[in-house]
Amino acid sequence: MDKTEKTIKKEQVYSGKVINLTKDEVLCPNGQKALREIVHHRGGVAILYKVDDKFIFEKQFRYALNEEIIEAPAGKLEEGEIPLEAAKRELLEETGYRPLDMIHLGDSYPTPGYSSEVIHLYYCPKAVKEERHLDNDENIDLIYLTLEEIEQLIESGAIKDSKTVAAIHLYKRKISKER
């Protein structure tokens, strides 16, 4: 059975810097009408990169959670930018390493219930050291963690960021057979 929900009406509620919001009236396959509040987001990237067998991770204050969290280097797509270019740019900006290659691990849907966002996950097998170029409103500490340390931080709840967990899960499955 076709489960597609068809748009009856779309109302633009907010148009912002990072997100837009629409309030959509949809027709469900059973004939019911329903309201869908949808966050529109350009999408993002997250990148795993290792120096001497330790992944470069970040400690960053996240205002939405009012908490400093641990996560993989990541960022938003710029207008017109393809995910691969965003991944290369963000790794360089945030860590100072210029990627020489990028392997696409897969994509992640963080919030299918109300957002169009897709996060593209990459592993960088090789890069050269240059300079970091953080945005003015970014305040990021770099930390260096082995795969087992990351696994323990996920298990203990010290790493809760879903794109980071998804990237590590795919890395283990596709790149490394380390346990």
Next chain:
Amino acid sequence: MDKTEKTIKKEQVYSGKVINLTKDEVLCPNGQKALREIVHHRGGVAILYKVDDKFIFEKQFRYALNEEIIEAPAGKLEEGEIPLEAAKRELLEETGYRPLDMIHLGDSYPTPGYSSEVIHLYYCPKAVKEERHLDNDENIDLIYLTLEEIEQLIESGAIKDSKTVAAIHLYKRKISKER
């Protein structure tokens, strides 16, 4: 160094059924002012439950992505509801199994960059069969998958939902030592 961003001004942009949106002006530790667009969400739950060694998963059309996706049973917290109660309620409503026990696997932050949402992840080790009670605007097919089938669907990109990947990752680490 304290990396906390302090709220200077908070503007309510939208107040809806599932999400609220505020536009906040914040003071960064370096003295810079920045804009933060924040989605406020009550939080959600996702639940892993197995019948005869197969996890009950769902195929559900997600309007925000315009796609039918595969994910674990999940839902939003109701007003005043604690995560454990939401997990019990959602598993029963969506699958027809009433949980007799719930193990908390951990929590997941789907979108730390712009949302306060936390998804609480559970594994149900025991339940009894009753009836499903879907919401009027829910259209969900149940599917039954082994852990290895789920792993293959994650690897191939057929499962991209981040709460599902996080739950499976934690399940493997904490409950099962299956490979």
